[in-house]
Amino acid sequence: MLMTEPVNRAQQLYCLEKITGLPLPLSVALYRHYPGMKLGQMPLVDFFSRELALLAADIMRNDVAPSGPGWVITAPAYYSLPSAANLLARQVCKLLLQWGHRVDLIEPRLNQQQIAVSNLAEFRQSNDYSKNPSQTRMAERQRVHALAGKDTQMSAFRHRRVMIINDIHVTGTQQKFMQAAMQDASASETHWLYIFHVEQGLAQQHPEIEFQINSNGITGLDSFAAILADEQTQYTTRCLARLFSEEIEDYRYLIGALQAGTREKILQLAQAEGRYNHSIFAEKMQLLSARHVQMAEKQTMEKEEG
Incomplete structure (x- = not known):
């Protein structure tokens, strides 16, 4: 299912499913396959990549400036190990190229300082963000953002139309910081493609929804x-x-x-x-x-x- 929420003409949000209430239909394929995809099970990454690639192709078909520079596919920055979103972006780009679209894959990177931890509590907090309330998520993103150095790859976004692939939109904290980075890089458009988008009011009341989806079926x-x-x-x-x-x-x-x-x-x-x-x-x-x-x-x- 295609859902879209225009933020402004140059910034659009799309998702395969918008979550508007509880309980979650955890037995449905999107929810059932999601936890394994997050951990890197490639058949499940491929399942979601195809759905997101079809969504991306639909956006391209409605492109008002098809003769301009080709699109850029990207995802949140990583250091050495990719996140699930990075795996999705790679597969989406591969499919779009196979289907004849003009796209480039750009993968921004984090520096060592941004992923470093000093104690177990800090490590668990940074990696259990799906359990955290909005204020804690914001503080963690601000910490990582403050340690960012200059990423030379960001110049590649200049005057380009960008599709940012990610898995779930809950509080919008990560998108806020990435959107600011894209604006600084002078990207002409940003289109956010998610698997799930949690309705704002529900996300504010239940930010733990993400943890519930992440752990569905992989508890032991x-x-x-x-x-x-x-x-x-x-x-x-x-x-x-x-x-x-x-x-x-x-x-x-x-x-x-x-x-x-x-x-x-x-x-x-x-x-x-x-x-x-x-x-x-x-x-x-x-x-x-x-x-x-x-x-x-x-x-x-x-x-x-x-």
């Missing part, structure tokens, strides 16, 4: 372990953050359920992401290394037998 360790072990999972920032947020015993169980090659892959990605090299994650990073594999497997077997 075994369901999460299956996603981690799936060869079709491309680990996202959310996926690794969830893993490293687990209590140590649950973390041991999860990595003990994984093959050595999978553990090594996660270790390399965590090292590249940077924030997990902090001393607060030392024990968990060590447990991923090869010399601790047998110990983790033994503890997993004991837990299963118990």
Whole structure:
């Protein structure tokens, strides 16, 4: 379903589904597939990408200036690990190119300071934003924004029509800061494409809706372990953050359920992401290394037998 809310002529918001009330229809495909997509399950990323690409193509068909510069597809900035929105943007761009549209993919990046954490409480707050009220979300976005350096890729948005792919619009905090960045970059138009858009009044009363959607159907360790072990999972920032947020015993169980090659892959990605090299994650990073594999497997077997 196409929903659109014009902010002004140069700024439009579209979504596949607008959420206007509770309870949520969590058994419907959009809601059922969403949590796995957030963690990087590529078949589910492809499911949503096609829907968003069809929406993007419809916008292009109604373009009043088709002879101008081609469109730009983008998503929120990331450091090393992509978010689900970045995976969606890549797939949407790929589909649009296959369908004959003129589009470019631009991926703004964060710097190390913007993703760094100094303690576990700060880490959990930054990664459990879906549980946070509007004021906390705003404070976190302001903190990240204040640490931003000059991203040379932003100049590529100048005088371009931009489609920004994202997964959910709740409080609008992230969009506010990104819109300001696009205006500073002199983008001529910004079109926001979301899977879900929570109606403003409902979002203000229930900002935890996002957490409810994120955790739908993936509540136990075994369901999460299956996603981690799936060869079709491309680990996202959310996926690794969830893993490293687990209590140590649950973390041991999860990595003990994984093959050595999978553990090594996660270790390399965590090292590249940077924030997990902090001393607060030392024990968990060590447990991923090869010399601790047998110990983790033994503890997993004991837990299963118990």
